[in-house]
Amino acid sequence: MSINKSKVRQSALSLIYAVEENGGGLQNFDLNLFWRISQEKETDHYRQALCKAIAHVARASADSARLLATRAQSVLDALHGDLTASRLVADIERLEKRSSEFDSALAAMRYCAKDKRQDTTDKLELCCRDVIALAIAVEGLGRDMLPSLGDFPVYRKVLDPLKSAIMRRGKLMAAVAALATPLMLEGQQEFTGLVRCARVLEELRPAAEEFALAVLARKPQLEERLTALLQNYSTARLDVVDRCILYIALYELEYTKLETPIVVSEANALADAYSGGKSAPFIHGIISAAAKA
Numbered sequence: 001m002s003i004n005k006s007k008v009r010q011s012a013l014s015l016i017y018a019v020e021e022n023g024g025g026l027q028n029f030d031l032n033l034f035w036r037i038s039q040e041k042e043t044d045h046y047r048q049a050l051c052k053a054i055a056h057v058a059r060a061s062a063d064s065a066r067l068l069a070t071r072a073q074s075v076l077d078a079l080h081g082d083l084t085a086s087r088l089v090a091d092i093e094r095l096e097k098r099s100s101e102f103d104s105a106l107a108a109m110r111y112c113a114k115d116k117r118q119d120t121t122d123k124l125e126l127c128c129r130d131v132i133a134l135a136i137a138v139e140g141l142g143r144d145m146l147p148s149l150g151d152f153p154v155y156r157k158v159l160d161p162l163k164s165a166i167m168r169r170g171k172l173m174a175a176v177a178a179l180a181t182p183l184m185l186e187g188q189q190e191f192t193g194l195v196r197c198a199r200v201l202e203e204l205r206p207a208a209e210e211f212a213l214a215v216l217a218r219k220p221q222l223e224e225r226l227t228a229l230l231q232n233y234s235t236a237r238l239d240v241v242d243r244c245i246l247y248i249a250l251y252e253l254e255y256t257k258l259e260t261p262i263v264v265s266e267a268n269a270l271a272d273a274y275s276g277g278k279s280a281p282f283i284h285g286i287i288s289a290a291a292k293a
Contacts, residue, residue: 006266009266010270010274011038011205011208012212013241013245013274015038015208015209016212016244019212020243021240031209035209039201039205040120042201043201045197046198047121047124047125047128048121048124049197050128050179050194051124051128053179053194054128054131054176054179055106055113056190057172057176057179058106058131058135060172061102061106064165065099065102065103067168068162068165068169069099071158071161072092072095072162074158074161075162076089076092078155087148088148088152091144094141095141095166098134099169102134102137102138102173105127105130105131108130109127109130109131112127131176132176132180135173136173138169138170138173139170139177142167142170142173143170145166146163149163182194182195182198183198218251222251225250226243226250226286230286239276239279241275242282242283245270245271245283248270249263249286250290253290260287263287264287264291267283267287268283
């Protein structure tokens with residue numbers, strides 16, 4: 001899966017436009033702020049997709065938690081008063097505590113996802129992070145505890161069921177923990193939406209920024225070329241969006257190997273989406289003239 005080239009072009013247009021509106025230079029332009037604002041929609045989509053994925057993976061959490069708590073209590077009752085098992089008792093209590101905290105965090109995440117009073121998904125992201133962090137902690141505690149269960153063969157009757165419950169709970173926790181790196185889940189159909197959203201956030205900025213900066217670096221040449229094509233019509237009189245679209249189209253026409261029909265089609269698509277109704281034919285005419293020349 002690779003990021004959509006048209007989306008890269010759209011984001012590059014937004015960046016070039018913002019730079020132009022800022023005076024045309026990058027000296028006092030805050031790229032980080034620009035991307036934080038311009039990617040708000042993509043960020044929201046990613047957070048919502050992550051929340052849905054966590055809820056889906058952890059749908060059986062309550063059952064595994066109850067099973068773990070029941071079997072852990074049986075072991076604690078059996079080990080009561082056995083000083084040789086004090087460390088194991090402490091580990092079991094710690095695991096139970098973290099397991100309970102996971103379910104509380106999961107409930108908070110689900111509530112936050114349904115809370116329509118939230119203006120942004122910032123809080124939802126924090127909830128998702130809490131759930132994943134606790135999943136990692138619970139899985140690690142359970143995995144570290146498993147070998148020590150074999151040190152008390154006399155209690156095997158209650159320890160074996162606990163071991164089974166820990167492994168079941170650990171498998172669920174590992175699945176939730178894997179969502180911390182969604183791009184590693186590519187190819188798993190149930191996470192297609194999450195992977196797509198994560199890839200946009202991972203790859204869109206560097207791809208669009210590289211493209212936009214390449215266009216801006218050749219702006220003097222593009223400006224000169226555009227002036228010649230306009231035939232006594234100043235580029236300053238052009239709508240800023242139209243001018244930026246023409247910069248992109250001329251750059252792709254003259255500095256890349258992209259075929260002319262694709263350049264024209266993509267430029268028209270940008271004009272239809274971001275400029276006035278009359279812009280597409282005008283831009284088409286300019287790019288066609290540039291291609292012929």
